[in-house]
Amino acid sequence: DVKVTQSSRYLVKRTGEKVFLECVQDMDHENMFWYRQDPGLGLRLIYFSYDVKMKEKGDIPEGYSVSREKKERFSLILESASTNQTSMYLCASRVRRGLVSNQPQHFGDGTRLSIL
Amino acid sequence: AQSVTQLDSQVPVFEEAPVELRCNYSSSVSVYLFWYVQYPNQGLQLLLKYLSGSTLVESINGFEAEFNKSQTSFHLRKPSVHISDTAEYFCAVISDTGRRALTFGSGTRLQVQP
Numbered sequence: 001d002v003k004v005t006q007s008s009r010y011l012v013k014r015t016g017e018k019v020f021l022e023c024v025q026d027m028d029h030e031n032m033f034w035y036r037q038d039p040g041l042g043l044r045l046i047y048f049s050y051d052v053k054m055k056e057k058g059d060i061p062e063g064y065s066v067s068r069e070k071k072e073r074f075s076l077i078l079e080s081a082s083t084n085q086t087s088m089y090l091c092a093s094r095v096r097r098g099l100v101s102n103q104p105q106h107f108g109d110g111t112r113l114s115i116l
Numbered sequence: 117a118q119s120v121t122q123l124d125s126q127v128p129v130f131e132e133a134p135v136e137l138r139c140n141y142s143s144s145v146s147v148y149l150f151w152y153v154q155y156p157n158q159g160l161q162l163l164l165k166y167l168s169g170s171t172l173v174e175s176i177n178g179f180e181a182e183f184n185k186s187q188t189s190f191h192l193r194k195p196s197v198h199i200s201d202t203a204e205y206f207c208a209v210i211s212d213t214g215r216r217a218l219t220f221g222s223g224t225r226l227q228v229q230p
Contacts, residue, residue: 004159019158029214033217035220036159036173040125040222040223041222042120042122042206042220042221042222042223043206043216043218044220045215045218045219048216048217050169050216056215058215058217079186090136090140090159090160092160092224098213101148101212101216102165102167102210104150104162104165105217106161106162107152107160107161109158109159110158110159111156115208
């Protein structure tokens with residue numbers, strides 16, 4: 001089974017801090033994703049990465065950046081945390097099969113981040 | 117651009133009753149469709165998917181969904197629910213053109229009561 005591991009289940013930070021959320025997958029997947037989950041809004045894509053050092057903005061990239069230096073690890077960075085970034089953050093990975101996008105995304109258990 | 121609408125934010129149902137969770141999508145190209153389930157304090161798990169071929173797809177725990185291209189729908193059904201089916205269910209869509217990441221609906225919370 002695919003294992004996607006997010007480093008923290010719960011995290012509390014202060015406004016203005018630089019926050020790092022880490023995600024590691026063990027299946028050599030090329031594609032990795034960061035989503036934000038809020039009640040009534042479902043999951044919204046923040047950033048995704050096609051492969052090492054490659055990234056693309058999703059629907060809500062403002063206030064976030066990402067890093068993918070190694071294939072197995074995809075980091076989400078909140079440059080200067082604000083209270084409206086309090087949310088559940090979900091990481092996912094997917095194998096790439098050429099140009100076809102129908103492989104399922106596999107999710108971690110999420111990080112519940114509170115910004116005070 | 118693709119989008120997904122889940123019409124019901126909450127669906128209460130009694131145990132052993134049938135249930136349908138509705139999902140409609142919007143896309144101008146061919147799509148792949150997924151249903152994911154999220155149990156409390158967990159990430160999302162794949163429930164079932166439509167890629168091509170038969171329009172009726174099934175999961176191992178009794179759920180099924182039917183792809184209806186003319187109505188752009190992918191409703192999820194189960195003929196008899198259990199308490200353990202209580203969870204949030206997300207419909208998602210992706211295509212081979214445009215953005216290569218799933219677009220999710222807002223979710224439907226299924227509450228199974230004894």
